Structures are given as structure tokens and as C-alpha cells.
Amino acid sequence: MSPATAPSSPYSSRIVGTGSAFPHRRLTNDELAAKIDSSDEWIRERTGIAERRISDPSNPAEYNSSLGLEAALKALEMAGKKPEDIDQILYATCSGDTIIPSTACWLQSKLGATKAWAVDLNAACSGFLYALSTADMFIRSGQSRTVLVVGAEVLSANVNWEDRTSCILFGDGAGAAIVERAPADSSSRILSSHLESDGSLWELLLIPAGGTKAPVTHEGLDQHQNKIQMKGKEVFKVAVRTLADFAVRAVESNGLKVSDIDWFVPHQANLRIIEAVANRLDFPMEKVLVNVDRYGNTSSATVPTMLDEAVRDGRIRPGQLVLMDVFGAGLTYGSVLVRW
Ligand code: UT7
Numbered sequence: 001m002s003p004a005t006a007p008s009s010p011y012s013s014r015i016v017g018t019g020s021a022f023p024h025r026r027l028t029n030d031e032l033a034a035k036i037d038s039s040d041e042w043i044r045e046r047t048g049i050a051e052r053r054i055s056d057p058s059n060p061a062e063y064n065s066s067l068g069l070e071a072a073l074k075a076l077e078m079a080g081k082k083p084e085d086i087d088q089i090l091y092a093t094c095s096g097d098t099i100i101p102s103t104a105c106w107l108q109s110k111l112g113a114t115k116a117w118a119v120d121l122n123a124a125c126s127g128f129l130y131a132l133s134t135a136d137m138f139i140r141s142g143q144s145r146t147v148l149v150v151g152a153e154v155l156s157a158n159v160n161w162e163d164r165t166s167c168i169l170f171g172d173g174a175g176a177a178i179v180e181r182a183p184a185d186s187s188s189r190i191l192s193s194h195l196e197s198d199g200s201l202w203e204l205l206l207i208p209a210g211g212t213k214a215p216v217t218h219e220g221l222d223q224h225q226n227k228i229q230m231k232g233k234e235v236f237k238v239a240v241r242t243l244a245d246f247a248v249r250a251v252e253s254n255g256l257k258v259s260d261i262d263w264f265v266p267h268q269a270n271l272r273i274i275e276a277v278a279n280r281l282d283f284p285m286e287k288v289l290v291n292v293d294r295y296g297n298t299s300s301a302t303v304p305t306m307l308d309e310a311v312r313d314g315r316i317r318p319g320q321l322v323l324m325d326v327f328g329a330g331l332t333y334g335s336v337l338v339r340w
Pocket residue numbers: 037038039042043046047125164165166168169230231232233235236239269270297299327328329
């Protein structure tokens with residue numbers, strides 16, 4: 001799907017505020033390696049991850065919706081807006097507070113966004129870009145003026161901490177963006193989004209039990225059927241290919257070259273994946289934004305937390321071209337190109 005080629009609208013959308021939040025607890029590789037047969041050296045070499053943040057399930061301030069709330073409040077403050085200004089909340093997550101109500105509704109209640117309608121969106125690690133693209137569509141259609149887009153996860157609850165091939169990767173966190181209506185010819189705007197999924201690859205990354213297809217049983221719990229199962233090597237290969245492909249689609253559909261991009265913000269799953277993609281694109285690592293070393297793979301939160309960090313420390317500046325690029329369970333893929 002390419003809004004770059006969609007019928008014209010008098011509106012475009014632009015990101016006017018970002019925010020992020022992480023739980024307090026740092027889990028270092030050494031601490032993790034003491035519980036599984038691994039080492040700090042192996043994890044750093046194979047993933048680039050040094051530590052990750054883990055939510056305390058007994059602390060309500062670290063529920064998924066609470067991290068989302070902290071990120072949303074920071075984004076609102078940057079945008080100079082109030083909760084009542086929001087008319088839509090799109091909450092990307094695959095590790096929400098409850099199945100019903102949606103985590104978006106928990107957030108709406110905590111935030112006091114009384115004029116908004118709120119919904120969760122699950123595209124796993126690709127969720128933030130799916131939600132951002134959806135926000136762009138609602139704004140360009142004229143239906144929404146101000147949309148809060150959140151990507152937030154407490155995946156530590158869904159990780160099998162005895163599986164050394166997957167537990168080393170994941171962490172918790174939340175990122176948010178305020179997206180607002182702008183004139184179609186605004187310099188700062190979302191230029192295009194490309195989304196795609198391939199459901200036939202479901203087996204590469206899944207949580208088998210806990211849905212209606214396979215409710216959790218005592219036996220299933222013993223076998224960790226309610227936790228993440230991943231074919232890491234296969235995911236790695238698809239990730240490198242599709243991230244490179246979606247980066248090229250984004251720039252070419254806008255008549256640009258990869259070298260025109262000021263900042264590349266890929267999904268943060270493994271530094272080796274990111275480096276392999278940069279290598280394929282012949283793109284310098286100095287212009288690739290990376291936080292996987294400090295937070296691990298926070299799924300739908302990787303891109304918005306990274307954006308927020310780079311906006312706040314002044315790396316991302318108005319007028320720059322920022323290319324976001326993701327993949328996730330499903331499998332799902334996508335890229336969004338923004339002129340900041
Ligand atoms: O949002 C999407 C999330 N998922 C991903 O992006 C996953 C992408 N895949 C990856 O990041 C990598 O495939 C992993 C980090 C999961 C694994 O790295 P790898 O370089 O592909 O390792 P491997 O699976 O080829 O395993 C190499 C060796 C194996 O031992 P043998 O068979 O060579 O003796 C594994 O058993 O490393 C072993 N191994 C470990 N050793 C120490 C696997 N996990 C660990 C570990 N510590 N944590």
C-alpha cells in the first residue's frame with residue numbers, strides 16, 4: 001500500500017511531539033547469562049545488546065498502559081497540546097494490559113482524553129508504523145485532526161526465560177507520537193508509507209497458546225506454550241531482505257535516493273541485522289539510529305523510543321528526511337518516510 005500514490009487530499013500529517021518511557025529495572029547480560037547457558041560476550045557479539053529494561057509486574061506504574069501514559073504525556077508536552085485535543089488513540093501492542101478492554105482504552109482513561117476514540121492495533125514489532133500510517137490516513141481523509149500514536153510493550157511477560165535463543169533479545173518500553181493535520185504542501189509531513197504482511201510465515205515467530213485457538217492448559221504452561229517461540233536464523237534472513245527492500249521502496253516512490261536520507265530508523269531487533277541492511281543499502285552506520293544496545297528489542301516501541309531520543313538530543317532536526325523501517329511477527333513489514 002502506498003499513500004504516496006493515493007488520491008490527493010487537502011491535508012497531510014506531521015509529527016509534532018514525541019515521548020518515551022522505560023521501566024527502572026536494568027537487566028544486564030551478565031545477570032541474564034547467570035541464569036541461562038550464555039555469556040555477555042556471546043550476547044554482545046551476536047546481537048549488539050548490552051542490557052534491557054524489565055517491568056515490575058507488581059508495580060502499576062510499569063504496566064504497559066502506564067509506560068504508554070508516560071510516553072504520551074511527554075509527547076503532548078512537546079506538541080503543546082492537552083489530552084482533550086486528541087481525537088484518536090492508536091495503540092500498537094502485542095502485550096497489552098488486558099485482552100478486553102484494549103490497552104488504548106486503559107490509556108484513554110488514565111490520560112483523560114475524553115474526546116478521543118481508542119483502539120489497539122497488533123502488528124507485533126511493525127505495529128508503530130502500521131498505526132502511524134493509519135493515523136496519516138485518518139488525518140488525510142479529513143476525519144481526524146490530532147492523533148496519539150503509541151508503540152508500547154511489556155514483552156518480558158511473554159518471553160520464555162529458559163530459552164536462551166530468544167530471551168536475550170527482548171525488553172520493555174513505550175514510545176509515543178502526536179500526529180496532527182497539516183496543509184497538503186506542508187514541508188514537514190509524512191511523505192509515504194508502505195505496509196505489507198505475509199501470513200504464511202506465521203511459524204517463524206509466534207506465541208502458540210493463550211488465544212481462542214489454543215487456550216492455555218496446565219500442560220501448555222509446563223511447555224511454555226504461552227511464550228514466544230522463534231526461528232531466529234530464518235527471521236534474521238527475512239528481516240535483512242525486507243528491511244532493505246522497504247527502504248528502497250520508500251525512497252524510490254518519492255523520487256529520492258537512499259543517500260538523500262538524513263536518518264535511518266530501523267526496527268531494533270539485532271545490531272547485526274541493522275548493519276547487514278545498512279551494508280546492503282550502502283548507507284553509512286553514522287546515519288543509522290541505534291538504541292538496541294541499551295534496551296534490546298522492545299517490539300513496537302523500538303522506532304518511537306528511538307525517534308524520541310534523537311529528537312530530544314537534537315540529532316533529528318526540522319527539514320531532515322527520516323526513514324523508519326520495520327519487520328515483525330506475522331510476518332509484517334513496513335516503511336514510513338517523513339520530512340521532519
Ligand atoms: O522482532 C523480531 C525478533 N526476532 C529477531 O529479529 C530474531 C533474529 N535472529 C537473531 O537475532 C539471531 O538469529 C539470534 C540472536 C537469535 C541467534 O544468533 P545466531 O547467530 O543466528 O545464532 P545461531 O542460532 O546460529 O546459534 C549459534 C550457536 C548455536 O550453538 P551450536 O549449534 O553452534 O553449538 C546455539 O545453540 O549459538 C548457540 N546459542 C547460544 N549460545 C550462547 C544460541 N543462543 C545462545 C545464547 N548464548 N544465548
